[in-house]
Amino acid sequence: MIFTKSARLQQLPPYLFLELDRMKAEVRKKGVDIIDLGIGDPDLPTPKFIVERMLDSVQKAQYHRYPSSRGMLSFRKAAAEWYKKRFNLSFDPASEVVVLIGSKEGIAHFPFAFVDPGDVVLVTTPGYPVYNIGTLFSGGKTYYLPLIAENDFLPDLDSIPDDIRKRAKILWINYPNNPTAAVAPPEFFARVVHFAKENNIIVCHDNAYSEMTYDGYIAPSFLETAGAKEVGLEFHSLSKTYNMTGWRIGFAVGNPELIGPLAQVKSNMDSGQFEAVQEAGIAALESDQSCIRKMQEIYSERRDILVSGLQDLGLDTPVPKATFYIWTPVPKGYTSKDFSSLLLEQAGVVCTPGNGFGQSGEGYVRMALTVSKERLAEAVERFRQIL
Numbered sequence: 435m436i437f438t439k440s441a442r443l444q445q446l447p448p449y450l451f452l453e454l455d456r457m458k459a460e461v462r463k464k465g466v467d468i469i470d471l472g473i474g475d476p477d478l479p480t481p482k483f484i485v486e487r488m489l490d491s492v493q494k495a496q497y498h499r500y501p502s503s504r505g506m507l508s509f510r511k512a513a514a515e516w517y518k519k520r521f522n523l524s525f526d527p528a529s530e531v532v533v534l535i536g537s538k539e540g541i542a543h544f545p546f547a548f549v550d551p552g553d554v555v556l557v558t559t560p561g562y563p564v565y566n567i568g569t570l571f572s573g574g575k576t577y578y579l580p581l582i583a584e585n586d587f588l589p590d591l592d593s594i595p596d597d598i599r600k601r602a603k604i605l606w607i608n609y610p611n612n613p614t615a616a617v618a619p620p621e622f623f624a625r626v627v628h629f630a631k632e633n634n635i636i637v638c639h640d641n642a643y644s645e646m647t648y649d650g651y652i653a654p655s656f657l658e659t660a661g662a663k664e665v666g667l668e669f670h671s672l673s674k675t676y677n678m679t680g681w682r683i684g685f686a687v688g689n690p691e692l693i694g695p696l697a698q699v700k701s702n703m704d705s706g707q708f709e710a711v712q713e714a715g716i717a718a719l720e721s722d723q724s725c726i727r728k729m730q731e732i733y734s735e736r737r738d739i740l741v742s743g744l745q746d747l748g749l750d751t752p753v754p755k756a757t758f759y760i761w762t763p764v765p766k767g768y769t770s771k772d773f774s775s776l777l778l779e780q781a782g783v784v785c786t787p788g789n790g791f792g793q794s795g796e797g798y799v800r801m802a803l804t805v806s807k808e809r810l811a812e813a814v815e816r817f818r819q820i821l
């Protein structure tokens with residue numbers, strides 16, 4: 435037998451971290467105590483009250499049957515209530531909210547609802563790879579919008595040529611941003627709404643990091659922007675907010691004419707998330723949110739240790755207002771890959787070369803604040819010895 439992978443899979447970009455994974459395994463084999471700042475996955479456990487709701491729920495026979503692909507109405511109500519409390523925005527739980535098996539699932543599936551072969555999808559780069567992958571799987575073509583420091587890591591919408599605007603169906607944006615840790619001012623979102631209306635383009639805002647903010651900064655919802663609900667929807671995740679990456683629970687809210695077709699795709703692809711997990715998600719959304727403040731304190735302490743350490747060593751590292759990423763330019767004379775290889779081989783610290791998130795990420799590395807303060811201080815000390 436010869437198994438030929440579909441053109442769909444064959445066209446996927448090469449996995450850029452292969453080389454890094456190999457080097458990591460080699461360094462580990464030598465017995466080096468590796469500090470891994472490579473992965474954007476919270477190291478802290480899910481808050482206990484959420485786990486306890488799961489323990490209760492898993493015993494309930496009513497949750498053992500197929501869920502609905504749109505999600506439990508009680509979850510959709512809790513998500514709508516959370517948006518009301520957090521952003522003062524109202525959504526109809528019946529038609530304007532859909533539960534997702536992690537927001538990645540919704541992000542990957544959304545283009546199936548609106549993109550035909552030949553359509554263009556506008557994707558910011560460097561960025562979360564799934565915007566491009568979902569586009570490719572649905573037969574669309576990705577047009578990349580570079581995020582560069584000179585533009586505060588916001589895309590230059592004016593630079594998009596007319597023929598691309600005409601063929602574009604979707605614009606993906608993500609603020610607070612992974613991997614650049616940039617945040618968006620309200621004027622930018624207003625500009626996006628104007629652009630979307632002018633060109634008849636759907637706006638998908640990925641708000642996975644809205645709660646991971648520091649120094650009093652409060653991230654907005656894109657849907658707070660005047661006219662935003664006419665053009666778009668917002669993806670939200672419980673993964674980073676409540677340390678629930680393993681649970682696979684998220685949701686999307688927004689224009690019912692966008693939420694409906696996404697739910698229609700899902701009803702043909704999956705049967706929704708286990709209702710006990712949704713029940714645990716309800717516990718998270720309905721809680722007093724004090725666990726979020728604790729998380730913010732922990733990450734901001736870690737951020738200060740790593741950023742001031744890097745700055746002391748002469749790196750031009752900005753202090754991020756949000757996310758658990760440090761996006762730092764590499765020292766002169768290095769590429770992203772050279773610098774991350776040096777840190778791994780000489781210091782035993784793993785970070786991610788910026789070009790792994792797209793060519794525009796060249797010249798940067800991303801470090802995730804997903805290890806303890808002590809380990810970050812240790813990483814800084816090791817950097818000091820080699821830089």
Ligand SMILES: *Cc1c(COP(=O)(O)O)cnc(C)c1O
Pocket residue numbers: 474535536537538539562608612640642670671672673674679682683684
């Ligand atoms: C982590 C992350 C997500 C999503 O996560 P799920 O666990 O699938 O909800 C979405 N977008 C970005 C930019 C992320 O970094």
